[in-house]
Amino acid sequence: MSAKITARDVNVFYGEKHALKAVDLDIRAHEVTALIGPSGCGKSTFLRCINRMNDLIEGARVAGALTLDGDDIYDRGVDVVQLRARVGMVFQKPNPFPKSIYDNVAYGPRIHGLARDEAELDEIVMTSLEKAGLLKEVKDRLDERGTGLSGGQQQRLCIARAIAVSPEVILMDEPCSALDPIATAKVEELIDELKRNFTIVIVTHSMQQAARVSQRTAFFHLGSVVEVGDTEQIFTNPQHTLTQGYITGRFG
Amino acid sequence: MSLVILTAVLLLLASIGYHVGRSRALAVVGGNPRLLHSLPSYHGYYVALWCGLPALLLVGAWLAFEPTVVRTLVVTTLAESLGGTTSPEQLSLLYNEVRNVASNGHTSASPAVAAAAEHYLHIRGVLFAAVVVLALSAAIAGLGLARRAITAALRTRNRVERVMDALLVAASTVAIFTTIGIVLSLLFESIRFFSAVSLGEFLFGLSWSPQMAIRADQVGSSGAFGAVPLFAGTLLVSAIALLVAVPLGLFSAIYMAEYAAPRFRSVVKPLLEVLAGIPTVVYGFFAALTVAPFLRDLGASLGLTVASESALAAGLVMGIMIIPFVSSLSDDIITAVPQSLREGAFGLGATKSETIIKVVLPAALPGIVGGVLLAASRAIGETMIVVMAAGLSANLTANPLQAVTTVTVQIVTLLVGDQEFDSPKTLAAFALGLVLFCITLVLNVIALHIVRKYREEYD
Numbered sequence: 261m262s263a264k265i266t267a268r269d270v271n272v273f274y275g276e277k278h279a280l281k282a283v284d285l286d287i288r289a290h291e292v293t294a295l296i297g298p299s300g301c302g303k304s305t306f307l308r309c310i311n312r313m314n315d316l317i318e319g320a321r322v323a324g325a326l327t328l329d330g331d332d333i334y335d336r337g338v339d340v341v342q343l344r345a346r347v348g349m350v351f352q353k354p355n356p357f358p359k360s361i362y363d364n365v366a367y368g369p370r371i372h373g374l375a376r377d378e379a380e381l382d383e384i385v386m387t388s389l390e391k392a393g394l395l396k397e398v399k400d401r402l403d404e405r406g407t408g409l410s411g412g413q414q415q416r417l418c419i420a421r422a423i424a425v426s427p428e429v430i431l432m433d434e435p436c437s438a439l440d441p442i443a444t445a446k447v448e449e450l451i452d453e454l455k456r457n458f459t460i461v462i463v464t465h466s467m468q469q470a471a472r473v474s475q476r477t478a479f480f481h482l483g484s485v486v487e488v489g490d491t492e493q494i495f496t497n498p499q500h501t502l503t504q505g506y507i508t509g510r511f512g
Numbered sequence: 513m514s515l516v517i518l519t520a521v522l523l524l525l526a527s528i529g530y531h532v533g534r535s536r537a538l539a540v541v542g543g544n545p546r547l548l549h550s551l552p553s554y555h556g557y558y559v560a561l562w563c564g565l566p567a568l569l570l571v572g573a574w575l576a577f578e579p580t581v582v583r584t585l586v587v588t589t590l591a592e593s594l595g596g597t598t599s600p601e602q603l604s605l606l607y608n609e610v611r612n613v614a615s616n617g618h619t620s621a622s623p624a625v626a627a628a629a630e631h632y633l634h635i636r637g638v639l640f641a642a643v644v645v646l647a648l649s650a651a652i653a654g655l656g657l658a659r660r661a662i663t664a665a666l667r668t669r670n671r672v673e674r675v676m677d678a679l680l681v682a683a684s685t686v687a688i689f690t691t692i693g694i695v696l697s698l699l700f701e702s703i704r705f706f707s708a709v710s711l712g713e714f715l716f717g718l719s720w721s722p723q724m725a726i727r728a729d730q731v732g733s734s735g736a737f738g739a740v741p742l743f744a745g746t747l748l749v750s751a752i753a754l755l756v757a758v759p760l761g762l763f764s765a766i767y768m769a770e771y772a773a774p775r776f777r778s779v780v781k782p783l784l785e786v787l788a789g790i791p792t793v794v795y796g797f798f799a800a801l802t803v804a805p806f807l808r809d810l811g812a813s814l815g816l817t818v819a820s821e822s823a824l825a826a827g828l829v830m831g832i833m834i835i836p837f838v839s840s841l842s843d844d845i846i847t848a849v850p851q852s853l854r855e856g857a858f859g860l861g862a863t864k865s866e867t868i869i870k871v872v873l874p875a876a877l878p879g880i881v882g883g884v885l886l887a888a889s890r891a892i893g894e895t896m897i898v899v900m901a902a903g904l905s906a907n908l909t910a911n912p913l914q915a916v917t918t919v920t921v922q923i924v925t926l927l928v929g930d931q932e933f934d935s936p937k938t939l940a941a942f943a944l945g946l947v948l949f950c951i952t953l954v955l956n957v958i959a960l961h962i963v964r965k966y967r968e969e970y971d
Binding site: 343345 | 850857863875
């Protein structure tokens with residue numbers, strides 16, 4: 261299978277701190293790749309490199325080669341705005357804008373001019389909500405504020421918002437850590453659905469979640485990738501003792 | 513002076529009481545503080561409060577009632593010695609003379625007054641001695657009784673805290689009662705005003721000329737009290753001020769919160785807030801002596817007639833003055849918009865300006881509106897700048913190049929100089945003050961309500 265995103269010798273520094281050390285990683289198209297590892301191991305940092313969210317952090321410096329479809333993400337000619345339209349993101353804490361549900365989803369298409377008219381915009385909003393599995397619950401109250409939804413609904417709204425821009429890749433930074441088990445199950449189901457159309461990279465602290473939703477898993481430790489492989493292999497037959505220790509709960 | 517000594521002695525007794533209470537509490541339990549219900553220091557405070565509080569209250573009561581008591585006593589004897597024929601007004605004058613003689617050592621022409629002065633001093637001396645004796649005995653009695661009341665089980669902490677509660681309540685009600693007092697005084701004087709001028713004429717009359725003649729045959733003997741020109745002037749000047757302050761304040765807030773480097777921000781924000789610290793009278797003469805003539809000359813060169821005191825000059829300078837209100841509050845509120853919202857927008861590929869315009873500002877809008885309303889109420893109540901730069905003539909005009917007058921300016925002119933408090937001219941100031949108070953109160957309530965509502969959303 262072809263690699264959608266490749267990382268070669270990626271290093272990240274936050275000021276003096278060496279947060280990510282010589283990371284090599286391939287992320288395949290139309291698969292869910294899970295990044296696991298103890299807190300502070302650099303998995304979120306790696307995730308935020310892919311859509312250059314680290315640009316927003318003062319003193320952050322990225323070295324090495326990261327490519328999306330073969331194009332260097334950190335090339336000087338890359339427009340960050342266009343990059344982020346291709347690589348969407350869902351955050352740890354649901355962060356709907358204080359606007360109506362409709363406007364939340366329509367935000368991305370509007371700023372990128374994806375719809376020619378109102379009807380097309382409606383169409384995009386409806387399909388995105390549908391794909392995010394939220395349409396049934398909110399179709400009668402699209403003009404209510406997104407912040408009034410429950411935590412799980414808010415997170416699915418954020419996913420709908422990300423889908424509406426039709427990205428190629430969706431990055432998820434612990435998307436279920438603020439949700440209860442039922443809402444988590446719904447989001448996981450959704451992730452499984454979404455991989456048909458999108459390439460998904462998910463950071464998670466839950467071993468079970470990684471095992472349930474992902475096809476490939478990368479184990480990070482102290483800023484380095486210790487082991488990458490098919491999820492099944494990582495969880496049943498880890499090659500590295502560190503990986504084994506982590507997935508069996510002996511540390512981390 | 514002796515009052516100072518008395519207070520000092522009482523405070524000293526209270527601090528002795530503290531130590532007495534503390535050591536008594538420890539003595540009661542044989543030096544083991546675990547056996548006490550409250551910490552030893554609470555027993556100390558308990559005794560100190562019993563020792564100091566009643567005595568100090570006594571001194572306070574004396575301070576409050578002494579003048580009335582002394583006056584009643586002195587005036588009664590004075591009236592008797594003068595044969596009971598003097599009127600209350602004369603007695604009041606004489607009493608002033610008595611006090612002057614007594615305290616400044618003037619010699620009086622009248623033997624009755626001289627005698628009364630001596631009487632006055634005598635009464636005061638006796639009263640003070642009585643208060644000293646009473647206060648000291650109250651303090652010592654309180655100390656002794658409280659000390660004796662100390663047992664291991666005595667809940668002194670609860671009692672001391674109850675006193676502290678009462679103290680805090682008293683402190684917070686001072687402001688409330690002052691406000692009520694001010695409103696009531698405004699209200700009563702305004703009612704007197706409205707018995708002379710009808711409410712309808714005051715609120716809807718188009719002409720303002722608050723001159724009351726002393727004799728009926730003088731020119732302009734009947735004043736006109738239509739306050740509409742004043743409200744219009746206030747509105748005009750405030751509107752100009754807001755037109756200046758809102759864009760400038762908001763833009764500088766956006767710049768400081770979203771674009772500026774932290775170091776730039778840490779220098780510029782305090783500098784901007786210095787604007788709020790400039791005395792308004794300085795703004796006033798800046799407006800009157802620099803801005804107004806500049807505008808007049810500029811107008812002349814453009815072929816416009818600009819009055820040398822104009823609404824525009826006052827409004828512009830007032831706008832500069834209230835920039836910090838808008839910018840500082842907006843800056844705080846924009847900074848308080850959660851970073852996660854910005855990241856959400858950036859993650860969708862929004863540019864910085866799209867993020868600010870479509871996500872950050874709408875999220876911050878209620879707070880910004882609150883800040884603007886606070887600035888508006890500040891502008892409406894502002895006095896010094898308009899007194900110096902806006903003029904005094906009550907023109908009913910929407911032309912910012914003309915002189916206008918505002919509610920605050922008229923209050924100042926009505927109350928400066930000699931006044932008689934039975935004339936509508938003077939009383940009009942209170943009616944204007946009442947209206948002004950109502951307007952700013954409503955604005956503040958709305959502003960605070962909006963700001964609070966906004967706070968709830970992200971907490």
